[in-house]
Amino acid sequence: MKVEQISIFLENKPGALAEVTRILGEAGVNIRALSLADTKDFGILRLIVNDNEKAKEALGPKGFTVRKTEVVAVEVPDRPGGLAEILKILAEARINVEYLYAFVQQSGENAIIIFRFDETDRAIALLSEKNVRILEGQKVYTL
Amino acid sequence: MIWDEDFETLPREALEDLQLKRLRATTERVYATVPFYKNKFDEAGIRPQDIKSLIDLKHLPFTTKIDLRDNYPFGLFAVPMEQVVRIHASSGTTGKQTVVGYTRRDINTWAELMARSLAAAGAQKNDMIHNAYGYGLFTGGLGVHYGAEKLGASVIPISGGNSKRQIIIMQDFGSTVLTCTPSYALFLAETSEEMGVDIKKMKLKVGIFGAEPWSERMRDEIEHKLNIDAIDIYGLSEVMGPGVSIECIEAKRGLHIFEDHFIPEIINPQTGEVLPHGEKGELVFTTITKEAFPLIRYRTRDISVLYRQPCKCSRTHVRMERVSGRSDDMLIIRGVNVFPSQIESVLMNVAGVEPHYLLVVDRQGTLDTLEVQVEVNQKGFSDEVKDFQMLGRRIEKDIKDLLGVTAVVRMVEPKTIQRSEGKAQRVIDKRKI
DSSP states (O other): EEEEEEEEEEESSSSHHHHHHHHHHTTTTOOOEEEEEEEESSEEEEEEOOOOHHHHHHHGTOOOOEEEEEEEEEESSSTTTTHHHHHHHHTTTTTOOOEEEEEESTTTTTTEEEEEEEEEEHHHHHHTTTTEEEOOOHHHHOO | SSSHHHHOOOOOOHHHHHHHHHHHHHHHHHHHHHHHHHEEEEEEEGGGGGGSOOOOOOGGGGHHHHHHHHHTTTTOSOGGGGGGEEEEEEESSSSSSSEEEEEHHHHHHHHHHHHHHHTTTTTTTOOEEEEEOSOOOHHHHHHHHHHHHHHTEEEEEEOOOOHHHHHHHHHHHOOOOEEHHHHHHHHHHHHHHHOOOOGGGGSOOOEEEOOOOOOOOHHHHHHHHSSSSSEEEEEEETEEEEEEEOTTTOOOOSEEETTEEEEEEEEEEEOOOBOOOOHHHHHHEEEEOSSSSSSSSEEEEEEEEEEEEOOOOOOSSEEEEOOOOEEEOEEETEEEEEEHHHHHHHHHHSEEEEEEEEEEEEEEETTEEEEEEEEEEEGGGGSSHHHHHHHHHHHHHHHHHOOOOOOEEEOOOTSSSSSOOOOOOOOEOOOOO
């Protein structure tokens, strides 16, 4: 039920992002979703790609620090209040969302949001119990 | 192993008699042959015959790097040029180079002392010495080279640079002893890792590292990453070159200064006052056997401590603590003395960052600022911003606790801090004072 995300450490300087995307492009890795957390000095680029291993193999030798993290892809009804309902469930169970970002494509009628939780397994169990759909990794990579 | 049993284990009393005899000969000779020393002695109101005991050394005037530059290039040579067989020069960071010369006997003495050093580090005749110190005007390459030949070892004069080739040769030739700067040793370890070569499995057993300040933690890291003993060697071209002092492999604690050739003192760098053994201060050397380029009370700017406690290797020569910084690249940040090596020891204690760093000192308004750039490594990379901020704050706190200075830590990408293949540049001071 978990999705693997890769994170890359980037210095906050012109060209850093261009370099990563160029390397991934040349390696034939397709980016499915992404978010960039930025601070004054550095950024963390988080990516869902179609082939994590290939991405790591392409970036590692170029000196990038790459890390895999487990995140959860949740289907969110595409209507006003859709996200709020899911966040309410989590808040009541005191599960913390470290960060989230939206997926580009939809899954049928629903939007897809990538969540990073402090307690991943508990969040998955809770959401499943409340009939919130969670997407399998394999499906997300190839959507 | 002790290369020269007679001199290296000479009882203190005999050693000091020898030092006095040689010191008097040196002062007489420089007074007679080098106008600079004659003028300085006259100004200080002292004559060579006033040196009655080693205590009297403190009455002689200091010689500084500025004096060497003022007499560029050959003004301080004490022999005619036809007796000089070799010239070296040290890379001045500012202004002119400092030029030194050697007679044939000086070269031979240097080779002897370097052979003593190699032997003290555990090297023997049957060793393959991979000499990655730079060959050229810098004394490192040729200094080690002549010592290795004197010892009877096989020396690979590979010099610095072309690190991938270094790894291949080290592996193919079966190098057993590595000589280079400590930062270059770590760089070679990184290079081998990138090449997929396990440097730990090579025949290397010992490394002899010098020419830049390093720390105990860096020793641990080198020993671990290369699976060798890491030995500290000290020297400077003005005094001779590498081989002025060396750690023995038996103790690996403090560097034995070859006192039958050099007299060390520790002084207060501000006042010039001689400090008792055991106190930290600036190292000062007087050479007592050199012919072409004798030096009287040369201020090295290197910070160390001398101690006389007997050593288990049975050498009687005084030991100096590893150089912990330089009194001139010592940074004064908001009135606090900061040695770059102290920052390094903080970083070595923090998981998640590499011990490579760059200090950027600047001044905003009237306030000095210190930025410490550190490389994040795989272990320390979290994908959450708050973890980085905590790591940064932890380093800032450690620096504040240990050094008493406020620093701002900036995380940079791995391998972006310049690895120098000679002396690593660790400080950029942008202040215009």
